[in-house]
Amino acid sequence: MSPPPDSVPLKDFEILATELARVAGAEIEAAMNRTVAVDYKGTPASTRDPVSEVDNSVEILLRARIGEQYPEHDIIGEEIDERPGRHHSHVWAVDPVDGTANFVNGLPLFASSIGLLIDGTPEVGAVWCSTSHLLRPGVYSAHTGGTLNFDGNPMVRQRNANLRAGLLGLPGVADLDSPRFHSRKTGSAALECAFVAAGLLAGAHFLSPNLWDVAAGVVLVKACGLELLQQRGNGWNAFEKFELASMSGDLRLWSSQLVMGKKDATAALIHSDAAARDSLR
Template identity: 45%
Template sequence: MTLDAEALSAIGRMAVEMAGLAGREMSAALGHALAVAYKPGRQGEATLRDPVSEVDQAVERLIRAHLAEAFPDHDVLGEEMTERPARGSPTVWALDPVDGTANFINGFPMFAGSVGVLHRGVPVAGAVWCASSHALRAGVYHAVRGGSLYFDGTAVAAAFNPAVRRRLGGFADASASRAPALWEPRRTGSAAIECAFVAAGLLEVARFEHPNVWDIAGGFALVRAAGGEIRTLGPDGWEVFESFGEGDPATWRRPVVLGRPEAVAELCRLSGEADRPEGGGAPLA
C-alpha cells in the first residue's frame, strides 16, 4: 500500500489539527496546579528526571480518540500510553503530547506538542506546536513529504546571514567544554523544538544522543522539508538517514545529527570514531 497525494494531504491536515489541539490544551493548563508524577528509571529505581503531567496523558488520550475515528487502520505509537491499535500497519502516528514536560510544569516557555507520521518507516508528515517560534509566538510548524515547511499555514524560508560567524547549535550537554567550539551551544530541553528550530533556521545544527521515535518523527519531516540533512550513527559510522526501518519503530534509538548539510557533515566529522555505538538501535532497513 502506498500513500497517494490525497491521502497524504489528509494525513497532513490531521497532523496539524492534532498538534494545535496539544497546544491549546497546554496553553489552557498554564497557571493551574497540575498533577505531576515521575517515571521510574530503566532499572525501576526512583528518579526525578522524567516527569509526566496530567496534561501529557489527557492530550495523548484526545489525539488517540481522533485518530481512531479518522484513521482506524493506522497504528499509534505514543510516549504516555502503550496501546498499539493497529500494530503492523505500514502507517504509524508517533505522538509526544508534551515534549519538554519539565519546562512545561515549571512554566518555562520552551515546550512542544509533536505529531509525526511514518509510512513504512519513512517520515511523511510532521506537525510540531511550539510555545515559542521564529515569529515570537506560539504556533505549529508543519510539512508533508515533498512539500515545503510552513508555520501556521505560511511558508517559512530560513534566512542565512553570512555576517554571523558563530551560529547556534542544540546539544544535550550545552556546556562550553562539551559542545563543539564552532557553535554557540543551546539546550532547550525539547528535542521537538530543536528539530523545529533547525528547520526554521534558528539553530544551525542539533545532536540527540538516544532519542525515542516520538521525540523526533515530526521534527524529521520538518527538517527534510526545509532542505536540511539528517544522519544517524550506525555500525559503520554516520549514515544519511533514510527511514526508521520497516520493523517496530518503538525499538529504534540511535544518536542523531541534523541541520544544514554543511554543518551536519562537519559535526559528524568532529565526532569521529569516539561516537561508535556500543549496541545502539535496530539497523536501518
C-alpha cells in the first residue's frame, strides 16, 4: 500500500519522475542500435503520426514502474488507453517518445516526458532529452516550489549578453517578422519545453498540444519563473492547471494553445499568431 498522496513530498515525486525518465531514455538509446518496427496512426495509407514498437514498450515499462509504487494513481499515456485510477487526484501524464518521426528517422531531436498532475495542476515534471545544453542526453526536472535540475543537479540558466537575437520554437516553419528572434521547429513539444526552461530557446508556441506533450514541460518552465500563457476565447491568460470546460470531462481530451518563455518572447509569439490569423481573413 502506497503512502497517502498528501504525505509524499513533491521532491520525492520528482526523484521518481527523474528515474522514470532515465529508464525511458536508456530504452530509447538502446533501440537506436537496431531497426525498430514502425506503424502509422490513421488510415492504412497514412505517412503521418508514426508510432514505433519503442513507444509502446517504453510506455508499458513506465506504467509498470508507476503502478509498483502508486497503484491507485491514474495514468494518462499517449499510446495506451488503460486508466488504473480514473478520477484520482494524482494523474501521471506519460509520453514515452515525443518526436517519434525524428526518432524513427534517426534525427536526434526527441524526448520522453513524465509529468504529475495533482487535481489538474502540474506539480512535477521530468523530461529526458536526446540532447541538451551539454550536447549529451540527460533529464531536466523540477517540482512546484523547486528549481530546474539537470540530471539531479541544480541548473543555472546562462545568458550570453552578446546575442542580438534569440530562438523561438514555432508550430510551423515560417519565420517571424521580428529582428529580435529567429524561428525553429524541432518536432517535439516536450523537447522544446525543456529547451525553453534551459534557456536554449527564448520561447515556444504550441497550437494544440496534448496533455502528455506538455504536462512535464510546463513544470520546468514555471520553475524558472518564465511566462506561461493559454489562449482562452479571444485572449491570452496565465496558465494554471489542465482543465476542460465540462467538470466531468476526461483530461485525456485536453488540448489548448500555449505560449511560454521570456515576456518579450511570448509577446512576439502572440503578435505572430495574431498576424497569421489576420492574413487568413
